Amino acid sequence: MVLELINNIKPKHKHRVITLGYALVVTFAFVLSLANNTSVNASVSYQDKTDYLMLENVISENIEDTASIYPTERIINIRSLFDLVDSYQREKDIQKVLEVKKGDTFISILNSMGLSYDEAHNLYLAFKKVYNPANIRIGQKIFIKGIYDNKLKKLSSIENITIQENRIKSYSLSQNENGQFEAKVIEEELISEVNSASGSISGSLSKSMNSQGVPNKIVQEFIKIFSYSVDFRRDVRKGDKFEIVFENNITKDGKVASYGNILYAGLQLRNEKVSLYRYTDAKGNSDYYTEKGLAMKKTLHKKPLSFQNARISSPFGKRRHPIKKRWIIHWGVDYAAPKGTKIFAGGDGVIQVAKYNGGYGNYVKIRHNSEYSTAYGHMWKFAKGIRPGVRVKQGQVIGYVGSTGLSTGPHLHYEVIRNGKRVNPRTIRAATGNNLAGKDLKKFKLMVSDIKSSYSKMFALQEKNKFAKK
Ligand SMILES: [Zn+2]
Numbered sequence: 001m002v003l004e005l006i007n008n009i010k011p012k013h014k015h016r017v018i019t020l021g022y023a024l025v026v027t028f029a030f031v032l033s034l035a036n037n038t039s040v041n042a043s044v045s046y047q048d049k050t051d052y053l054m055l056e057n058v059i060s061e062n063i064e065d066t067a068s069i070y071p072t073e074r075i076i077n078i079r080s081l082f083d084l085v086d087s088y089q090r091e092k093d094i095q096k097v098l099e100v101k102k103g104d105t106f107i108s109i110l111n112s113m114g115l116s117y118d119e120a121h122n123l124y125l126a127f128k129k130v131y132n133p134a135n136i137r138i139g140q141k142i143f144i145k146g147i148y149d150n151k152l153k154k155l156s157s158i159e160n161i162t163i164q165e166n167r168i169k170s171y172s173l174s175q176n177e178n179g180q181f182e183a184k185v186i187e188e189e190l191i192s193e194v195n196s197a198s199g200s201i202s203g204s205l206s207k208s209m210n211s212q213g214v215p216n217k218i219v220q221e222f223i224k225i226f227s228y229s230v231d232f233r234r235d236v237r238k239g240d241k242f243e244i245v246f247e248n249n250i251t252k253d254g255k256v257a258s259y260g261n262i263l264y265a266g267l268q269l270r271n272e273k274v275s276l277y278r279y280t281d282a283k284g285n286s287d288y289y290t291e292k293g294l295a296m297k298k299t300l301h302k303k304p305l306s307f308q309n310a311r312i313s314s315p316f317g318k319r320r321h322p323i324k325k326r327w328i329i330h331w332g333v334d335y336a337a338p339k340g341t342k343i344f345a346g347g348d349g350v351i352q353v354a355k356y357n358g359g360y361g362n363y364v365k366i367r368h369n370s371e372y373s374t375a376y377g378h379m380w381k382f383a384k385g386i387r388p389g390v391r392v393k394q395g396q397v398i399g400y401v402g403s404t405g406l407s408t409g410p411h412l413h414y415e416v417i418r419n420g421k422r423v424n425p426r427t428i429r430a431a432t433g434n435n436l437a438g439k440d441l442k443k444f445k446l447m448v449s450d451i452k453s454s455y456s457k458m459f460a461l462q463e464k465n466k467f468a469k470k
Helices: 010-031 044-061 078-090 108-112 117-127 203-208 216-226 439-470
Strands: 004-007 092-097 140-148 154-166 169-174 181-185 192-198 239-250 256-268 273-280 286-289 311-314 317-320 327-330 332-338 342-344 349-356 363-368 372-382 396-399 411-418 421-423
Touching: 092 108, 108 117, 117 154, 117 169, 117 181, 117 286, 192 203, 192 256, 192 439, 203 239, 216 239, 216 256, 216 273, 239 439, 256 439, 273 439, 363 396
Parallel strands: none
Antiparallel strands: 004 092, 092 140, 140 154, 154 169, 169 181, 192 239, 239 256, 256 273, 273 286, 311 332, 317 327, 332 411, 342 396, 349 363, 363 372, 372 396, 372 411, 411 421
16 A cells, blocks of 8 residues: 655644744743743643633734733643644645555455454445445545544544546545535546648658657557458558548647547558548447548448349358368358359459469458458459459459359359458458548538638648758
8 A cells, every 4th residue: 555645734734833833932022921820730621722722823923912801811831832743733624645465355455554344434335326336446546535543553534535437537535514424426528639640651650650740549540440351461651651540539728638530641652542530320329431431341242243233143151072072161142153254353352372282272362451351262253463462442343153172063253251261252241441422522622612621721731840950
């Protein structure tokens, strides 16, 4: 348990102690002159405190003739005054920050502040109405405000206990007018702040973005947004540029409480510029779109053939194999189609495999993003230029239907691979994005031109400053 003493003595008490020092000197002289009348009283009574306060007034108002205003019959035992000094020094207003350590419980923490089990347990129960203090975690901070008795080494009274949940939420326990403890949840209102950054990519994208003040969480989101259209391993090179407009949620005192959405993400690659904008449509769905309002997520083709009437000759799943003559799982969908029918890339991506592959015959595999790949079997032949490493667009011809490998007739065997597992191409629902149209498209275009006009100057300026620094 770490005890941090933020504030020992409040200024008003410092003032009191100093004033009291003066009071004692004066009183001592005064008492000497009245030595015969002095009585000794061991405890500090209410009347003693009144004496003390009167003396303080005498001192602070610079009244010379103390005896004229101070009743001699109440004078004065010097010992009680020393007790008073003692009690003022003993009790301090404190604000402590306690960090929860391994093995701590809410009650053990309060015990360490000198509270009895019963006292601590009562506070526990009061807290429980809004938050169960049994859930405190290691590293969590607990703020205690109250009066601490240095002599007894315990809290003599508690003004407030606050358990901090996170940067914006905390649970607070205070006494109400009736002296009962009441708990409440305190949540800070956040303000959304828009930031922009741009720069050249050298080394890793995250380092390049970090160096321009983009936090890691936003970098990860940036990569995710582009994962449908850009292969960061292949497409992004040194000297390419990024642009980003993103939100921060800040507290009233200007601290970042959480990161918001990326509003615009741009990548200037060697051959093309990819820009994506966040838009929330009339139905309330938020997604990213190209400048023209095309969805960044493209649905993988369910039937990637020029012959859209092709029938399913064998569905995905368990089936009796026509050649092997036994029940096995069919990991793709077969579409019967005439030999030579064009086969399309199911989505944008990079050719990973293009070769004769055993039972698959002529086989192509395309990696679309970190999540999805597709595979195509029994091709008659590959389209011109289709070889590993080549980038293809959705709908681009990659080959022609044939019957190579383990096949009874011309058909396309089509597989969708999600995170390394083959799934039914007919039922995948991922990567579904719809292009904007109508009113949404109009609103979207206004938003795009707004972002462009607000930030193109900013990005140009950021670029200029970089050169100026060199
Ligand atoms: Zn098949």
